[in-house]
Amino acid sequence: GKGRLLDHLPPERIPGFVDRTKSLGLMVGLSGSLEAPDIPRLLPFAPDFLGFRGALCGHSGRTSSISAEAVSQIRELIPAESGTGGQSSIDYR
Template sequence: MQVLVSVNSVAEAQLVLSAGVPLIDLKDTSHGALAALTLDLSTAIVDTVHQYRQQSAATGIVISATVGDHCEAVDELMHMITSRLQIGVEVIKLPETIWADPGYQPLIATLLGQGLKLIAVLNPASLLADELPARVQWLAQQHYWGVMVDTTQKAKALVDIVPFAALADFVQAAKSVQLFVGLAGGLSLAHIELLAGLQPDYLGFRSGLCEGEQRAQALLPERVRELISRVSEIC
């Protein structure tokens, strides 16, 4: 099991890289759930990751980015995605408000057909719906690279919103169709052992690594290091 950490600055990227975090997620953590960082800041962070790769010969580091909680038009979504691919982002995360909208699906299908790695982000409520297995299978048929669940409101942790059995069913459904599956949403260090038992491909963190567990605050180095230490012991 790997860990994903959302970063919003070059300094945070340097911190998580030095700690050994393999999945680096670019996100504006000041508002929204999947708000996009500016292109200039995203470029600076991607360049930092590339430099680290060259200097350390590190392999297995993946850069992902969000493109916003909503989009006004197909052209806007196309720009948000392609502009980030051009600077070196490797995986794009799409919220359910976008990937499940029929208006965006022709564009998304084209991008998937070109081999773009997309992660479909589900809302917690979707994990409780009867049609979840069918939706996960549809994502696999469309050639999505991965699927994850993340909370939109960070006041409560994912484990306090979705029953453990539903999380287990989600992970199993995704793995049965070879989707790279992740769990995220207000997770803290205390949740690692519990969720690792479900064997997701990764757990996503932000607020639980920040001062006061407030995602808009900076990452705390000691918590990032403890995260990697705990995961290494378990996995």
């Protein structure tokens, strides 16, 4: 369906979703009209990735091109970690 992730999946249900998905040996991503303020709300749940589209297009909306400035702003909110690929070594919980 349409809409924001946090409108469809309340924050208190996200840990169960993430844990169950990882217990099945799957990577888990969270997406759905995510915005910058959602990053600190979602990182504690330790998803393998966060998915963005509209937030990366700046003020023009999701139908326009991706904005380098918007990408930079979102990236600055996500802590860097060493290594490439694989499961995160950082537990934000």
